[in-house]
Amino acid sequence: MNEPERSNQSPNPAPRILIAGGGTGGHAIPALCVASSLRSMNANVEFVGSVSGIESTLVPKADFPLHALPLTGLAGNPIARARAATLFLKAIRSCKRIIQRFGPGAVLGVGGYASAPAVVAARTLGVPTLLHEQNSVPGRVNRLAGRLTRETLVTFPAALEHLPGAVRVGMPTRPEFFGVSREKALEDLGLEPPVVVVFGGSGGALKLNLAAAGAFAGTTPYTVVQVSGRRDFARLSTQNPRHRILEYVDDIWRYLAAADLVVSRAGAGSLFDIAAVGRAAILVPFPFATGGHQLHNARYFTERGAAELMMDDEVTVESLRRRVERLLDDDEGREELEGRMAALATPDASDGVARRLLAVAGEEKN
């Protein structure tokens, strides 16, 4: 990686913030939202991530420097776990060097493999850290990391029960989702309404992919856009000219805005993206998410009448098509869902996290 320009000559050097974490889109995308907010506030941002995480493509694309470290999860057989632990310890040493060289005023951990080593390294060097927890039930690592941080920021009110003293800021969401009209999105994408969008988060969801491929591969009196994720894309096909299967789309806000109905997993990012465009949704939580967090994430919306819930074990080719068509036929029901969903969006979360980071970084300097 090229050494970024330093501004040591200036009497008021730009504040420097290090953002650590990633792995899935659910961690990396909100991290990038905060980085963009910080950039617009004239801060200098660098990232620490994992070589295998989605950040290794998304962060350079957004033009931020990335320190990519070899890290893996602490799961699997004893040999894999020992290797992960060794990589974790090495990552703490690498993060210390990165922090000493970059000199951030604050570090933000966003969850994912690289988050905890950076928080530990910052803590030992006396650099203040903040943590952003995306899910309603935090994982073990974030609960532990939360004890080391100056401030913990959360997306869902339910997470406050697990992280005492945390502050609710919502989910950093890309600004493009706000204010894009259905008409413009339909025109830009060349889609004929009504439109159903099916997607399973940043990596895809096999069960949902197979059910959707079966449900919509014949003829449909509506358009279906299925964003499958990279892993499953090659095994899916359709005979239906109104069924598009796409691997991954950077501009998913256009597809969601064009939709009359969305079928989605209940990752935090996906949920708040759907809220940002204010669309009716059927949520199918991933049943094996740590601590059942996807079900809890989904319930925040479904208990407020903002979305419908469909459990993973209810999903079949027939039931999926039935649920989709029932809601597509119910204009009034969808309109109610849309309004309640839009009311739960958190458009200020990204700037809010950025401002808190700059405040903490400023305190340290003074």
Ligand SMILES: CC(=O)N[C@H]1[C@@H](OP(=O)(O)OP(=O)(O)OC[C@H]2O[C@@H](n3ccc(=O)[nH]c3=O)[C@H](O)[C@@H]2O)O[C@H](CO)[C@@H](O)[C@@H]1O
């Ligand atoms: C299986 C699993 O453990 N998933 C977790 C992961 O999900 P995952 O990475 O799927 O996370 P989210 O649903 O939170 O976010 C996915 C993000 O990717 C975007 N997107 C997706 C597809 C695409 O083609 N283009 C695109 O931009 C979505 O709009 C969204 O912003 O992180 C989330 C946040 O910690 C958790 O809540 C999820 O439980």
